[in-house]
Amino acid sequence: MELSQLFPAIAGMTWQNLIMIAVGFTLIFLAIKKQYEPTLLLPMGFGAILVNIPFTAALTQIDPATGQALEGALDVFFKAGIATEVFPLLIFVAIGAMIDFSPLFQRPSLLLFGAAAQFGIFVTMVFATAVGFTLKEAASIGIIGAADGPTSIIVSSILAPNLLGPISVAAYSYMALVPIIQPPVVRLLTSRKERMMRMRSDANKKVSKTALILFPILVTVLAGLIAPSSLALIGFLMFGNLIRECGVLNSLSKTAQNELANLVTILLGITIASTMTGDRFVTFDTIKILSLGIFAFVFDTAGGVLFAKAMNLFLKDEKKINPMVGACGISAFPMSARVIHGMGLKEDPHNYLLMPAISANVGGQIGSVIVGGLILMLVPLFA
Amino acid sequence: MSPDFYKALEISGIGIAGVFIFMTIFFFVLIGLDKAFPNEKKPKKAAHPADENSGDE
Numbered sequence: 001m002e003l004s005q006l007f008p009a010i011a012g013m014t015w016q017n018l019i020m021i022a023v024g025f026t027l028i029f030l031a032i033k034k035q036y037e038p039t040l041l042l043p044m045g046f047g048a049i050l051v052n053i054p055f056t057a058a059l060t061q062i063d064p065a066t067g068q069a070l071e072g073a074l075d076v077f078f079k080a081g082i083a084t085e086v087f088p089l090l091i092f093v094a095i096g097a098m099i100d101f102s103p104l105f106q107r108p109s110l111l112l113f114g115a116a117a118q119f120g121i122f123v124t125m126v127f128a129t130a131v132g133f134t135l136k137e138a139a140s141i142g143i144i145g146a147a148d149g150p151t152s153i154i155v156s157s158i159l160a161p162n163l164l165g166p167i168s169v170a171a172y173s174y175m176a177l178v179p180i181i182q183p184p185v186v187r188l189l190t191s192r193k194e195r196m197m198r199m200r201s202d203a204n205k206k207v208s209k210t211a212l213i214l215f216p217i218l219v220t221v222l223a224g225l226i227a228p229s230s231l232a233l234i235g236f237l238m239f240g241n242l243i244r245e246c247g248v249l250n251s252l253s254k255t256a257q258n259e260l261a262n263l264v265t266i267l268l269g270i271t272i273a274s275t276m277t278g279d280r281f282v283t284f285d286t287i288k289i290l291s292l293g294i295f296a297f298v299f300d301t302a303g304g305v306l307f308a309k310a311m312n313l314f315l316k317d318e319k320k321i322n323p324m325v326g327a328c329g330i331s332a333f334p335m336s337a338r339v340i341h342g343m344g345l346k347e348d349p350h351n352y353l354l355m356p357a358i359s360a361n362v363g364g365q366i367g368s369v370i371v372g373g374l375i376l377m378l379v380p381l382f383a
Numbered sequence: 384m385s386p387d388f389y390k391a392l393e394i395s396g397i398g399i400a401g402v403f404i405f406m407t408i409f410f411f412v413l414i415g416l417d418k419a420f421p422n423e424k425k426p427k428k429a430a431h432p433a434d435e436n437s438g439d440e
Contacts, residue, residue: 108413115399115406122395129387138391211416218412223405363406370405374398382390 012054016278023276024048027169036176039262040149040269044169047074047273059274074274077267082157082164087268088150089236094261095150095365096240097253099333101215103359106202110325110356112307114363117329118371119303120145124296131288136160139379141289144171145296146368147178148331151233153272155372159379165275166286170293178332179339181294185301186343190323194309195347197322199356209247216241223370230373237369297330304329304360322353328360331368337361 004011027045031038050058051074059072081087104111125142129135140156140163152171156164174181186195216238223234244253275281308326315321324343328336337357344353 105413105417108410108417111410111413112403112406115402118402119399122398126388126391126395129385129391133387135387135390135394138387139394206422207417208420208422210420211422214416214420215412218416219409222408222412226405226408227401366409367402367406371398371402374401374405375394378394378397378401382394 009054009056014054014278016282017052017054018278019282020052020276020278021049023281024052024273030173030176034176037172039265040172041176043266043269044172044273044276047270048276050074050270051274051277059277072274074271077271078274081267081271082153083161085154085157085232087264087271088153088157089232090260090264091150091268092233092236092369093240093243094256094264096216096237096242097244097256098261099237099241099244099362099365101212101241101245101362102207103355104362105207105211105215106205107356107359109311110321110359111363111366112311113304113326113329113360114365114367115329115370116307116326117300117304117360117364118146118367119307120296120299120301121371121375123299124292127295128288128292131292133285133288134160135383136379137163139375140167141292142296143167143372143375144174144289144293145300146331146371147171147175147297147300147336148365148368148372149175151331151368151372153268154233155375158376161275162280163285163289165272165281166289167293168272169276170290174293174297175332175335178297178330178335181297182301182327182336182339183343185298186305186324186327186340189302189305189309192347194323195343196351197320198348198351199320199322199325199353200318202355209245212245213242213247216245219366223373227370227373227377229377230370233369233373234366237365300330301327321356322351325353325356325360328357329364329367330361331364333361333365334358336364 024045027041030036031042050056055061057072058074060075061070063070121142124145125138128138128141136159140160143152143155144167146152149171152167156167220235220238224231240256243249243256304326305323308321308323312320324340328340330336340357341354344351
């Protein structure tokens with residue numbers, strides 16, 4: 001009897017599998033030791049190990065005796081949860097239940113940063129086509145810049161399912177790296193005087209319950225009328241928010257924020273890992289995608305900061321915006337707001353930018369979902 | 384450059400304009416809702432000036 005018959009997994013191991021197992025260990029290390037998005041990176045890291053052991057029963061295998069396919073659990077999860085978009089949409093319900101839109105009512109103009117800081121998505125999409133990706137692949141890569149994991153998963157699972165693994169890894173890894181990626185870009189584009197700029201606080205302004213209840217409903221209706229393809233994304237997000245704000249479903253709201261979010265996150269992470277097999281992941285394209293992902297984050301940050309500077313040209317002195325707040329227009333909530341608040345305090349220990357930064361960051365959560373919907377609507381028309 | 388490059392440029396133009404249009408609409412929704420449903424809760428005042436000094440002390 002040969003070794004390959006006795007230990008088929010050892011005999012079937014390729015160098016790509018070994019690299020992916022190392023990637024799995026790295027993701028687990030980053031999750032535990034550095035606490036970089038541990039809820040997603042740990043399941044993805046473990047899943048990467050799980051699916052890179054040759055002949056793993058976690059993935060569908062062909063039975064050599066009968067020639068029949070033996071369906072693996074992760075493939076079943078993938079078909080049920082990712083291909084149908086169910087898992088990311090359930091995550092949106094959970095995120096919606098966690099979002100408080102009051103800061104936007106306190107300073108509505110900061111919502112516009114949620115649009116400006118999506119600039120990097122489009123720049124990256126154009127650049128990705130220039131380096132050889134197809135339009136659908138380029139759009140899926142660009143959406144990494146949304147700093148919004150579920151949106152990245154939905155867009156790439158529809159437009160470029162072959163790239164889902166690297167795109168998800170890039171999206172979640174870079175979200176965790178916001179404290180490292182954003183500060184140098186912000187510092188490069190702002191002067192010390194600009195970083196020290198103080199902003200008027202509207203934190204004491206109270207928002208009526210009726211307005212908070214009507215906002216998610218109106219946003220859903222308006223988004224649906226203009227771009228119906230964005231409705232799944234924005235609708236589930238706003239549904240979660242309505243559960244939170246209605247005041248009569250506190251139990252459901254807590255469940256969405258905790259149990260639902262946790263359960264789906266476990267399944268989402270390990271299911272995405274099913275696409276992280278060595279033969280699909282260890283390619284030059286993956287390196288290009290990871291590089292383009294950083295590119296997208298950098299240009300998003302720059303877009304937000306430069307838009308704030310442009311807005312300041314038209315605003316009265318007492319209403320001027322600290323340009324650093326523009327960088328919070330990405331969807332990485334509340335990490336981006338915390339980073340910018342910290343940068344403000346570093347320049348001036350009495351400059352509290354947290355509330356405006358949170359407002360812009362909430363705008364970014366809406367903006368990223370809208371961009372996801374727009375890309376899903378526009379790309380098939382051009383492809 | 385490939386045809387996809389020019390298509391991506393076109394989509395980017397429409398996409399950036401689109402997201403600004405959406406956010407501007409939502410901006411006006413926020414303003415409108417805030418105007419239509421202002422928070423009218425005011426700090427509770429004592430019903431009678433004398434009540435202010437009617438503590439248990």
